[in-house]
Amino acid sequence: MFSKRFEKKAFKAAVKDNVKTLYRKTIDEATPQQLFQAVSYAVKDVIIDDWIETQKRYDETDAKTVYYMSMEFLMGRALGNNLINMTAYKDVKEALEEMNIDLNVIEDQEPDAALGNGGLGRLAACFLDSLATLNYPAYGCGIRYRYGMFKQKIKDGYQVEVPDNWLKEGNPFEIRREEYAKEVRFGGNIRFEKDPVTGKDKFIQENYESVMAVPYDMPIVGYGNHVVNTLRVWDAKPITDFKLDEFDRGNYHKAVEQENLAKLIVDVLYPNDNHYSGKELRLKQQYFFISASLQALIEKYKKKHGDIRKLYEKVVIQMNDTHPTVAVPELMRLLIDVEGLSWEDAWEVTSKTCAYTNHTIMAEALEKWPIDLFSKLLPRIYQIVQEIDRRFLIKVREMYPGNEEKVRKMAILMNGQVRMANMAIVAGFSVNGVAQLHTEILEKQELKDFYQMMPEKFNNKTNGITQRRFLAHGNPLLADWITDKIGDGWITDLSQIAKLKPLVEDEDARREFMEIKYQNKVRLAKYIKEHNGIDVDPRSIFDIQVKRLHEYKRQLLNILHIMYLYNQIKEHPEMSFYPRTFIFGAKAAAGYLRAKETIKLINSVADVVNNDRSINGKLKVVFIEDYRVSNAEILFAAADVSEQISTASKEASGTGNMKFMLNGAPTLGTMDGANVEIVHEVGEENAFIFGLSSQEVINYENNGGYNPTDVYFNDWEIKRVVDQLMDGTYSNGDHNMYINLYNSLLNTQCTDKADTYFILKDFRSYADAQKRVEEAYRDQQRWSKMAMMNTACSGKFTSDRTIEEYVRDIWHLEKVEVPSGQDLFE
Ligand code: 26M
Numbered sequence: 001m002f003s004k005r006f007e008k009k010a011f012k013a014a015v016k017d018n019v020k021t022l023y024r025k026t027i028d029e030a031t032p033q034q035l036f037q038a039v040s041y042a043v044k045d046v047i048i049d050d051w052i053e054t055q056k057r058y059d060e061t062d063a064k065t066v067y068y069m070s071m072e073f074l075m076g077r078a079l080g081n082n083l084i085n086m087t088a089y090k091d092v093k094e095a096l097e098e099m100n101i102d103l104n105v106i107e108d109q110e111p112d113a114a115l116g117n118g119g120l121g122r123l124a125a126c127f128l129d130s131l132a133t134l135n136y137p138a139y140g141c142g143i144r145y146r147y148g149m150f151k152q153k154i155k156d157g158y159q160v161e162v163p164d165n166w167l168k169e170g171n172p173f174e175i176r177r178e179e180y181a182k183e184v185r186f187g188g189n190i191r192f193e194k195d196p197v198t199g200k201d202k203f204i205q206e207n208y209e210s211v212m213a214v215p216y217d218m219p220i221v222g223y224g225n226h227v228v229n230t231l232r233v234w235d236a237k238p239i240t241d242f243k244l245d246e247f248d249r250g251n252y253h254k255a256v257e258q259e260n261l262a263k264l265i266v267d268v269l270y271p272n273d274n275h276y277s278g279k280e281l282r283l284k285q286q287y288f289f290i291s292a293s294l295q296a297l298i299e300k301y302k303k304k305h306g307d308i309r310k311l312y313e314k315v316v317i318q319m320n321d322t323h324p325t326v327a328v329p330e331l332m333r334l335l336i337d338v339e340g341l342s343w344e345d346a347w348e349v350t351s352k353t354c355a356y357t358n359h360t361i362m363a364e365a366l367e368k369w370p371i372d373l374f375s376k377l378l379p380r381i382y383q384i385v386q387e388i389d390r391r392f393l394i395k396v397r398e399m400y401p402g403n404e405e406k407v408r409k410m411a412i413l414m415n416g417q418v419r420m421a422n423m424a425i426v427a428g429f430s431v432n433g434v435a436q437l438h439t440e441i442l443e444k445q446e447l448k449d450f451y452q453m454m455p456e457k458f459n460n461k462t463n464g465i466t467q468r469r470f471l472a473h474g475n476p477l478l479a480d481w482i483t484d485k486i487g488d489g490w491i492t493d494l495s496q497i498a499k500l501k502p503l504v505e506d507e508d509a510r511r512e513f514m515e516i517k518y519q520n521k522v523r524l525a526k527y528i529k530e531h532n533g534i535d536v537d538p539r540s541i542f543d544i545q546v547k548r549l550h551e552y553k554r555q556l557l558n559i560l561h562i563m564y565l566y567n568q569i570k571e572h573p574e575m576s577f578y579p580r581t582f583i584f585g586a587k588a589a590a591g592y593l594r595a596k597e598t599i600k601l602i603n604s605v606a607d608v609v610n611n612d613r614s615i616n617g618k619l620k621v622v623f624i625e626d627y628r629v630s631n632a633e634i635l636f637a638a639a640d641v642s643e644q645i646s647t648a649s650k651e652a653s654g655t656g657n658m659k660f661m662l663n664g665a666p667t668l669g670t671m672d673g674a675n676v677e678i679v680h681e682v683g684e685e686n687a688f689i690f691g692l693s694s695q696e697v698i699n700y701e702n703n704g705g706y707n708p709t710d711v712y713f714n715d716w717e718i719k720r721v722v723d724q725l726m727d728g729t730y731s732n733g734d735h736n737m738y739i740n741l742y743n744s745l746l747n748t749q750c751t752d753k754a755d756t757y758f759i760l761k762d763f764r765s766y767a768d769a770q771k772r773v774e775e776a777y778r779d780q781q782r783w784s785k786m787a788m789m790n791t792a793c794s795g796k797f798t799s800d801r802t803i804e805e806y807v808r809d810i811w812h813l814e815k816v817e818v819p820s821g822q823d824l825f826e
Contacts, residue, residue: 006046006091012099014042027099033169035101036109040079040172043092047082047173047219049821051228057818058137062304064313065137066811067297069290069327070124070320072269073142073231074116074149076469076629078173078218080107084473085133085221111166112628114148115233117273118548119655120359122629123434124320126655126799129466132222132229133492134803135815141293143285144174144216144233147268152587152626157603161271161590174216176235182292183239185210186261186284190379203337203380209254211236211262213292223468223492226818232296234289236262272589273548274365280373283326287378290327294334308339312352316811319356319428322367322420328354328427329384337380343387355810356424357432357461360652361446362552367420374418385423389413392426399453409449425450425457430810432461435653435674437694445698459809462677463653464799467494470659474633477516478663478791485509494798501792510784517640517664517787524638527631528583528622534610536620540579541777543668544660545643546627546635549586549595552650556741557759558582558643559602561767562609562621563721563730569615578774581620585627585635597741599623604730604737632656636663640787641688641773644669645766647757649694651675658797664787666776668769670762674797682793686786688776690769691762700758708746708755711763718763722746 018038019030030038058065080103083089093103116122124140131138150161188208195202213234220229238259248254264281265288301311319325328350335346375382389412400406408414412422425431425447433439439460443451451458472479472491482490486499503509521538528536545558562582569577584602588595606621624631642660644651644667651673661667661678669675670691679687692700700706712719722745724730731737747754755761777783795801807813 006086006088006095008091008095008098011042011092011095014045015039015096015099018042027101032105033109036079036106037170037172039092039096039101039106040110043079043082043086043088044173044219046086046088047221047228050221050226050818051219051230051821053226053821054228054816054818055230057816059304061814061816062314063137063816064811064813065139065315066131066806066813067293067315067317068124068127068131068138068140068320069293069317069324070121070140070142071286071289071323072116072121072320073113073124073128073140073233074118074121074629075113075125075218075231076632077107077110077112079110080473081129081469082173082219082221084468085129085223087224089473111164111169112148112630113166113171114164114628115142115145115269117149117269117271119273119653120321123359123463123655123799125629126464126466126469127803128220128229128231129223129468130464130799130803132220132227133225133466133468134800134807135222135225135227135817136803136807136811136813137816138220138229138813139297140220140229140231141289142231142233143266143269143289144235145266145269149269149587149628150271150590154599154603154623154625157600157607159588159596159599163268171218174218174233177215177217180296181212181214181237182295183210184213184288184291186287186377188379190383198340200340203383205380209258209261210239211258211265211288212239213288215292215296226820227816232293234266234292236265236288238262271587274360274362274550274552275589275592276365276367278368278370278373280377283369283374283377286323287326287330287381290324291330294327294330298334298339308335308341309345309349311349315353316813317354318806318811319354319424321357321359322424325356325367325420325424326378326381328423329378329381329388332384332388333380336384347391351427352429354424354428355430355432356428357434358421358438358442358447358652359434361438361441362650368417369420371413371416371418382418385412385418388423388426396453406449410453421447422450425454429457430459431457432459432810433652434461434463435677436460436462437649437671437676438652438673441649441694441698461802461805461809462674462796463655463658464797464802465655465658465662466799467491467662469629470633470636471662475516475520475637475663477519478513478637481512481516482791492800494800495795497795498792500788504785504788504792507781510781510788513664513788513791514780514784517638520634520637520663521640524583524634527634528624531625532622534606534620534622535617536581536622537579537617540581540620541640541773542581542583542638543641543643543773544583544585544635544639544665545645546583546585546624546632547654547656549588549592549598551594551744551757552647554645554647554757554759554762555584555586555598555602556745557645557762557766558584559598559605559621560721560759560763561770562605562619563724564717564767565770566605566609566612566615566619567717567720569618570612573614577618578778579618579620580774581622583622583624583635585624585631587627594740594744597738601725601730601738601741608730632659636660636665639663639665640777640783641665642667642669644672644675645691646670646672647697647762648672648692649697650757658794661790661797662794664791666773666786666790668773677796681796682790686789686793688769688773690765692758697758705753705756706758706761708760711760712746715764718760722760 185208218231642665654673668688725738
């Protein structure tokens with residue numbers, strides 16, 4: 001059945017027309033990339049009508065809007081997702097088939113919009129999908145990086161970073177909105193004046209550099225509800241001559257400088273995940289998009305409202321980690337210096353408008369800007385931060401008289417640094433963690449002093465993921481099967497997926513479920529053959545760890561265990577061993593030595609193991625190059641085992657864990673982050689849990705760590721594996737190739753602590769859990785129940801649930817209904 005909106009004939013005509021006007025070609029002559037563009041413009045044309053209608057409805061209803069401020073939006077591809085959410089995927093697929101065009105091939109032409117590193121950026125993307133689907137007025141605000149997350153090439157086993165020129169062919173889904181450009185100023189000095197008329201203090205910034213911020217809007221299509229929200233990402237361009245200050249006109253040097261600044265600011269996403277680097281350009285990026293976004297939202301508010309003191313009734317700002325926290329002093333500046341509010345009034349507005357989400361307890365991720373850098377780049381902002389800090393410390397001293405320890409711990413300005421997290425907590429009306437365990441650790445350890453002083457601000461919002469992308473789009477076979485069994489209500493109400501639970505006892509249903517898993521493994525095996533040239537057996541256990549490479553995520557534990565299995569197979573060829581395929585995908589930050597060495601190790605082990613004919617293909621190791629959203633969809637669908645093995649207490653939540661669960665892969669993991677809640681939902685018997693608890697880890701840490709040499713000398717199999725890092729087994733005889741990894745575990749010479757992520761400590765427990773996986777898998781009846789139970793119990797982990805909780809507890813938005821926009825293909 002064709003929906004009216006995608007009447008086949010009209011759609012086909014539109015594609016044909018687009019190919020003609022864009023490329024002066026016929027369908028048969030067009031390249032796949034050109035077809036992708038033509039199809040996308042035809043789809044965008046339909047989206048636009050709903051987009052206009054949605055914004056009109058928001059305007060009419062004057063609904064409160066959330067502004068989700070984030071340095072990262074890891075959107076992935078738009079075409080397939082838009083079609084899914086327009087409920088037009090199958091119609092378009094058919095229409096294109098009639099023109100001899102394969103939609104899959106067309107989709108593969110689209111580069112991922114990789115404007116993010118990992119979990120935090122992808123969470124922002126899932127939230128936008130849910131907000132639109134749930135009819136909530138929302139903007140995503142971010143940066144239109146010219147280069148997104150680097151492309152990863154593997155050369156000789158090593159990661160090589162290649163620039164991600166994602167805009168090369170043009171982005172059919174964006175619209176440049178020159179008319180909403182805003183000026184953003186950096187540096188210079190602040191002159192202080194009394195206004196002769198009002199007698200008020202005036203702060204005048206002089207000798208500054210500035211750039212124009214130009215917004216690009218991208219449509220965020222809600223599922224089946226005609227809502228189209230906006231992701232607004234800012235580009236930078238130089239201030240053109242005539243707009244320069246009187247003083248600077250004809251100043252060639254300054255003109256060139258501003259041109260360079262504009263180019264540089266939005267040039268590239270910083271490819272660090274969970275790591276702060278203190279680069280001035282990064283702070284420029286932060287202030288750039290925040291100042292532009294705030295100016296735009298204030299302007300929009302003032303078009304309808306007279307009293308800026310009530311901004312918080314119509315606007316709420318969610319700060320995605322501390323990266324956008326400069327929003328606090330910038331909003332204060334705009335309210336005081338531009339809108340003329342008193343400090344007290346401005347503070348009331350700001351602290352009722354801004355809320356903060358914490359995504360990590362990793363100390364090295366905390367943003368602490370050197371004061372000299374901060375105050376030079378943002379002189380007026382720095383003055384405001386000083387005043388926020390001064391007033392806050394008065395409160396601290398009131399509450400804890402004589403307790404200067406409290407002051408030292410909670411101050412925003414301390415030891416020559418601006419502590420962004422402290423500012424976010426002090427100014428925000430809400431502080432949330434991203435999983436129950438994470439929030440508890442924040443309250444009891446990391447942010448203890450703040451929690452004691454202002455417990456009412458703290459709350460938990462366990463993360464979620466969108467089932468539209470990670471099931472409906474990524475796993476069409478399973479999606480159709482589920483719809484067949486329980487109807488399609490799960491697409492917008494994932495709690496309904498629990499209706500699968502009774503079917504877990506139905507043998508036919510289980511066989512079908514496992515057959516679909518098998519088909520998805522065949523699809524992945526084909527991808528691996530094409531990209532890696534490796535043959536993998538889809539009947540083997542697909543054990544997958546895909547996520548950013550980080551020591552705390554412990555890819556090293558996984559690969560050491562594979563080395564251990566290989567030793568066993570070699571030593572006991574007669575031993576029964578269920579064939580396994582271990583699959584990795586991970587990007588390492590470019591300067592992260594140990595992470596890069598781990599990638600090399602994985603690839604070297606893969607080389608040795610995959611080419612050892614004597615083990616009869618029992619063990620295969622695959623490293624997926626350039627892990628990203630688009631190939632993630634294929635990986636989740638094909639997984640038997642979900643590796644979630646972070647050191648307990650370190651992974652704030654994790655969201656990949658939820659994507660695996662949704663697709664029917666039991667978790668092999670530690671009691672960390674959202675794993676805890678996954679196990680609670682699915683039952684311990686349907687997961688493989690191992691390792692130290694978060695409390696045990698924290699106890700060790702508080703007592704100076706543990707001694708890995710105890711493990712090393714008391715378990716010869718572990719010792720053998722660790723020694724193999726140094727004996728040339730995986731390095732063609734080079735004894736130094738993995739020396740950094742070796743030292744990180746045992747630390748024979750350096751001063752810092754050894755095995756700070758408890759890899760050797762947890763090794764035995766991990767190996768035992770892997771043994772249990774094998775046993776469980778051998779019993780296909782049992783395994784199919786476990787796998788299906790994971791899908792059936794995943795209802796909690798939709799980002800729709802997460803968003804409803806943000807709305808209920810923090811944002812207080814109302815749903816807005818949108819009638820269908822004008823019909824293009826009528
Ligand atoms: C900081 C400074 C300079 C450059 C980059 C950064 C930076 C970038 C990304 C710091 C942290 C970044 O991301 C952290 C992150 O992705 N955290 C993850 O957030 C997910 C969503 O809440 C959680 O599920 C993960 O557990 C958490 O690691």
